[in-house]
Amino acid sequence: MKNKTYLKASFREISQSKGRFIAITLIIFLGTFLFVGVKATGPILNHSASAYVDGHQLADLQVTSTMGLTDEDIALAEKSDAQVESAYQFYAAVNSDEVVQVNSYNNDHTLNQLLIKEGHLPKNKDEILLDTEAKNYGYQLGDTYTFDQTENLSQESYTIVGFADSPMYISVAERGYANIGSGVVSYFAYIPEDTFTMDVKSILYFSFDDVQSLETYSDAYEEKMDNHQETIEALFADRPQTRLAEIKAEAMEDITPAQDELTDNQTKLDDAQEQLDAAKEQLATQKEALSQLPQAQQAALTTEVTAGEAELTQQQETLDAQQEQLDDAQQTINDNLADLDALEEPTYLYNQRKDNPGFQEYGGLSDRIAAIANVFPVFFFFIAALITFTTLSRMVEENRKEIGTLKALGYGKAEISIKYLIYALLSSAIGILSGAILGTELLPRLIYFLSSDRYLLDGIRVYYVWSPIILAASAFLIAALGACLFVLIKELREKPAQLLQVRAPKPGKRIFLERITPLWSRLSFNQKVSFRNIFRYKSRMVMAIIGIAGCTGLMVAGVGLKDSLGSVTSKQFGPITDYQAVVTLTDSKEATLKKAEAALGKDTGVTDTLAVNSENIEIRPENQGKQSLTLMVPADNDTFTDYVHLTSLEGNALSLNDNGAVLTMKYAELYDINVGDSLTFYTSDQESFTVKISGIAENYLGNSLYLSQETYEAITDSDFTPNTLLLKSDTMNQKQEENLSTALLETDSVKNTTFLSTQINTQNESMGNLDSIVLILVVLSGALAFVVLYNLTNINVSERIRELSTIKVLGFYNKEVTMYIVRENIVFTLFGILAGYAVGYFLTDFILMQASMENMVFPLVINWPAYALAGGMTILFTVIVMFVTHVKLTRVNMIDALKSNE
Structure with missing residues (x-):
């Protein structure tokens, strides 16, 4: 019965101090919510992208060559321990600002599966499927799509039968680059493979079994893929020289017969020229002999000689024209040979998933969130844990009389402790569980939702990341239970008689301001009392300033992160x-x-x-x-x-x-x-x-x-x-x-x-992805600031309720009683804001150092609105708390408060 009654009393403590219980629970909730949520967001975003591309069988590695890929290249690739598929690909310029990447489609292929958004895959040779981005250029199902140049295709016109997304492109805006048109790929297209007329394939896709269970953005995946790439590079190491030799040999197969034919034609032309020259000499001899004949005979033969000369001249012109053609042909062959000699080895290019358009940007977003999560939530978490420790330790100290009474009635130390441990455990459990669940379920979804318009993923896949949950639960349980145990051990060492006595208030002392006579003499009585109380309770002052400075610093850091990350381009x-x-x-x-x-x-x-x-x-x-x-x-x-x-x-x-x-x-x-x-x-x-x-x-x-x-x-x-x-x-x-x-x-x-x-x-768009998380950080920091201010004020009022009742009995008006407390809060708030500005500056600098990458450094830039927002919100919360405190103090029963010791 005794234990049952005591248990009821334990829960009655919660009902009688709802404000404090809710405040503690909220602080633990906010700390857990932000810490777990932000720490989980990076892994969840990466997992979602990995699950998306894995679900559509995105190739792990792509190999291209500047001179195409032959059957020998494909056979060599198939010697590796990977699934290999080959495809045709080329770029076509529809107009100056519209470049399409044309890919071959084969029903037998399983890699890089398209995500059909509308229509269906091409089934016939005259059908084409387009990127969903092509809709922005006015294309619709059933339209006719025409290529102006069709040297790579067997026909020029196709019917649009579908629109799709590709796992190769997770960014809405990026499709890569081309060497035609504007140089930027606008969208992709897929056409049945048997429509292509190209002699060689354009790209090889590799998929490796030993990385299928790994996350795309994980270090383990990258390490294995770097090893696989080195293996494939070694496999193709001799191909550039061999491929160049093949191309030269193929070219010589065309050049050699042409050269031989040209040589034969030149020989025939030379023979014809010799015959023509002989005919010219014979004609000249006839013409000379003609001059020796009588005049009558000359007249008869001159017409014949003249006709012969004309015929020989015409034959010479014909031979000259043929010689010119042969010279041009020889020059062409010589040019081809020169080009062939100058031809450089082809370049084999190796691209992993991370090299696909948009992958680095998306991974960078996750990396920056992870860098922020390593610092910002930890500091937030520290402030929350510190306030939790303070609140619970003060709560136990306030109950000295009750502890002394229970101890005098024969309750053991363990039994007395149970009440406060239940209080701490219950508030911690509610805050930790709700914070962990909502932090995991809401924050990643919210951040993804706010940045999803930039990516083509098919949703977010939330899972529980247990390490931050366990860490948050351990830290808050240690803070809550530790606070209770710390004070209980100290209090339970005293005898019941000592505990039943009211602890003597701290004596007042002269403060530094009193030595500045011109200033001190101008202060009112209430102002002097407030300043004496501030320095009288130094631990309360330090704790209040630390709490306010921490929350203000968090808000400054939140906006400062946005300023700094967004100033990379301007710097x-x-x-x-x-x-x-x-x-x-x-x-x-x-x-x-x-x-x-x-x-x-x-x-x-x-x-x-x-x-x-x-x-x-x-x-x-x-x-x-x-x-x-x-x-x-x-x-x-x-x-x-x-x-x-x-x-x-x-x-x-x-x-x-x-x-x-x-x-x-x-x-x-x-x-x-x-x-x-x-x-x-x-x-x-x-x-x-x-x-x-x-x-x-x-x-x-x-x-x-x-x-x-x-x-x-x-x-x-x-x-x-x-x-x-x-x-x-x-x-x-x-x-x-x-x-x-x-x-x-x-x-x-x-x-x-x-x-x-x-x-x-x-x-700028990449940095814009962080706007959502910065907004969340600022909002949660503001919420923590409000709860901290309320909680510290509530503790202050609870500890000094007899003092406040006394001055109220002495004739102080309600507003004067409120200002007795609030005046201290104003001083704490002002000092906390100033200290918070410094905390925010150094916290931002530290986060930026953690967030900087090998190819990007973030400058430390905090614009004045960051300080104005943090200071303004803290002052606003102080005003709200002041109003709530005023209402609470007007309802205090002075007689009950003054008789509480009895």
Whole structure:
């Protein structure tokens, strides 16, 4: 009976302090909700994308060749331990701003299964299926789709029978690049394989059994796929040379008979010329003999000789024309032979899933969320746990009298403790369970929903990530139970008589402000009391300022993250990268460069160009994986300063000279490279060169190594040959950029034109994906700030209820009693906001360091609205709490409060 009654009393404690119980539960809920939800969002997003592409059998690896793939390539691929499928593929320009990637469709293929959105797959040779993105260009089911050039297809017109998504493209906007039209693929199309007339296949797809159970974005998958790629590369290592020999042999099969026929024709022509020359000599002899004949005979034979001369002249003209034709044919053959000699080995390209359009952007979103989850929720969690510990420890301290009474009645220490442990366990259990469930179920779905318009996935697949749940549950249980046990152990050591006595209030002391007489003398009595109380209860002051500063700092960090992540482009493009486009040439010949420059000169929007040598290189730090970066060598060092503003981390201008190279800051930081160190890099031909680092440059996107032309020629022992043009232009709209790209591609001297506006838009959209999570962080931080303020104020009032009742009995008005408490809160809030600004600044900086990637550095930028929002919301919450406190204090029964000790 005793235990049953005591158990009822334990639950009565909850009903009598609903505000405190709800506050504790809410704090634990918010901490668990954010911590578990954000920590689970990255893995869940990655899992959803992985499940989507796995469900549609996306190939793990793609192999393409600049000269196509023959039966020998396919046979070689089938020697690997992978499922292999081959397909035809080419690009067609419908118009200047509409480029289609045309793929072959085969019913026997199982990889890269299309997700039909409307209609059906093509069944007949005259049917075509289009990307759902093609609807934006006005195409509908039943329309006729026509190709202007059909050298790769057996017919030019097709009926649109379906629209679909492909697992190769998870981004709505990206479809990759092409070397025709605008250079950007607009959408894809699928046509039955037997419609293609191409001699060789275009692409090989590989699927490996040992990675089917792995997540696409996991380290284990990437590691295995890197190994598989190395194996396939080794398998095809000799194919470039062999393929070049095959092409030359095939070409010679056509050239040799033509050359032989030309030689035969030349021999016949030479014989005819000899016969004609003999006829000419015979005619000349006849003409000379004619002059010796009598006049009468000459007249008779002259007509015959003249006719012979005319006939011989006509024959000579015919032979000359035939000789000219033979010379042209020989020149053509010679040109073909020259082209054949100049023909370079084909390049075999290897692309994993992560190289498909949109995959890096989506993975980057998950990585950035994971980086934020490693810091922001942990700090949030720490503040919540700290307030939970404080609240529960104060609750136990308030019940000293009840503990003393129970102890005097013979209750044991364990029995007394049960009540408070039940209180802590129940509030913790409700907060942890609801936070873990709602955090897992809601946050990932909400973040996916807010960014789903950018991706083509078929939904999100939520599962419970147990490690953050277990961590959150453990931490909050330790905070809640630990607070209770900590105070209970201390209180239960005392005797019942001591516990039944009211603990003496802390004595008042002179404070520092009292020594500043001009200020102190101008304060009112109530203000003086408030300041004395603030410093009288230092632990309460410290805890309040820490709680408010933490919540304010979280809000500053939330908005600051948005500012910093969104400022990457503004820090990179303009202050550092100051050109508008990169024109990649087909080769490094001078004639190609001149041709491209001539085409650019015709565009009035282009203001200047600079030739550079740009190539991808690798560095291979000791005991670390190889890393790629861009080597850039300008034709003119002085002009280059107008295109790329190289600045040291100290803000000093850097220039290219003969002293060494300039390296961008991220790799210098990652691999501890300093000015004066030597760096070894490897070219695509696996040649290694070593250069001294003369400067470390500020940079936020990508990684580059800059060399002067003189340094490049000295360390490589080769001539400088530009293969790229950097382009400065007036502001261009999308149509103007597409027109310029098309004009350049039509010169056959340009491989691709990349406009920085596209990169800027892509980067901004990528950062825009984080807007949703930043909004969630700010809202939850605000909610925590409100609960913390309310809870700390509630504790303050509960601990000092007799003091407040006393001053009320002494004649203080309700508003004065409220201000007795609120005035302290205002001071705590102001100091907490100022401290929170500093906390937010350093917290943002720390998160950005964690979120930075090998090819991207986030600058620390926090604009004034971040501080205004955080401070304003904290002040607003203080006002709301002040109003709630005022209402509560007006309802206090003074007599009961003053008699509570009896």
